Amino acid sequence: xxxxxxxxSRKAGLTxxxxxxxxxxxxxxxxxxxxxxxxxxxxxxxxxxxxxxxxMQMDKELQRRVNNSWARYWSLKEVLKSKDI
Numbered sequence: 001x002x003x004x005x006x007x008x009s010r011k012a013g014l015t016x017x018x019x020x021x022x023x024x025x026x027x028x029x030x031x032x033x034x035x036x037x038x039x040x041x042x043x044x045x046x047x048x049x050x051x052x053x054x055x056m057q058m059d060k061e062l063q064r065r066v067n068n069s070w071a072r073y074w075s076l077k078e079v080l081k082s083k084d085i
Contacts, residue, residue: 002016002032002034002039003033003034003035016035018035021040022041022042023040023042024041024043024052024053026055044060
């Protein structure tokens with residue numbers, strides 16, 4: 001099915017970037033190839049800014065968001081404390 005998608009995509013001038021394509025499953029893993037290139041399996045990935053995992057644990061996602069928030073705060077600390085605003 002993926003090879004058919006790749007074939008139809010090529011007709012439209014598009015290609016599947018196999019180095020950026022990942023597979024995640026909650027079942028047994030089997031080899032998946034597109035154009036004779038094996039697709040890497042991952043346990044989790046970030047999609048539209050959110051960590052996706054098969055068990056949908058939110059702990060890592062919440063910790064990632066808290067860390068990102070603190071990083072933004074510290075990068076803007078001087079601006080936020082400025083009395084000129």
